[in-house]
Amino acid sequence: SSGINAEYGEEYKAEMDKLLAAEYEKCSKAEKRAATLSEELTELRGLMEGLQTENRAFIEREEKQRDEVDKLNRLFEQLKRSEGLLRESSAESADQISALKEQIQESTNKEEQVRKHCEEVMGKMREELVKYAADANAQALKYVERAVVEGKESTA
Numbered sequence: 001s002s003g004i005n006a007e008y009g010e011e012y013k014a015e016m017d018k019l020l021a022a023e024y025e026k027c028s029k030a031e032k033r034a035a036t037l038s039e040e041l042t043e044l045r046g047l048m049e050g051l052q053t054e055n056r057a058f059i060e061r062e063e064k065q066r067d068e069v070d071k072l073n074r075l076f077e078q079l080k081r082s083e084g085l086l087r088e089s090s091a092e093s094a095d096q097i098s099a100l101k102e103q104i105q106e107s108t109n110k111e112e113q114v115r116k117h118c119e120e121v122m123g124k125m126r127e128e129l130v131k132y133a134a135d136a137n138a139q140a141l142k143y144v145e146r147a148v149v150e151g152k153e154s155t156a
Contacts, residue, residue, distance in 0.1 A: 026154035033150060037143040044136045051129060058125060062118050069114065072107050079104050 079100055 023154065026150075030147070030150045030154050034147055037147060040143065041140060044140065048133070048136065051132060055125060055129065058121070062122065065114055065118060069111050072111050076104055076107060 083097055083100060
């Protein structure tokens with residue numbers, strides 16, 4: 001009877017060793033996945049920081065362009081005042097006035113083009129940032145959910 005007990009004890013011990021080895025393998029895989037997820041999250045953070053830096057640089061460029069537009073507006077006002085003075089002078093100045101009007105119109109057209117371009121670029125950047133942030137959040141959520149499920153499975 002002690003031989004039978006010893007045989008069952010060895011079988012039980014062998015079965016327990018198999019179960020422990022399987023649990024250890026699950027834990028090891030979960031740790032590797034967690035490390036991979038951590039690396040990916042670090043990479044995503046780096047990308048987000050890069051986008052934020054690009055966005056700040058873009059905003060600075062846009063502010064400089066606004067300053068240029070303001071300068072153009074002041075020039076435009078000065079040109080209008082000059083136009084009034086020129087009208088009071090001789091008929092010869094009429095050619096100069098029309099040239100100034102053309103320059104003013106060109107400046108106004110350029111100002112409008114710059115403004116529209118800035119609005120388009122800002123709109124695209126906002127869309128890209130929102131999409132990128134949503135994608136990054138969704139990806140991170142998937143990794144976390146997967147890690148939680150695997151963690152539950154490995155401890156079950």
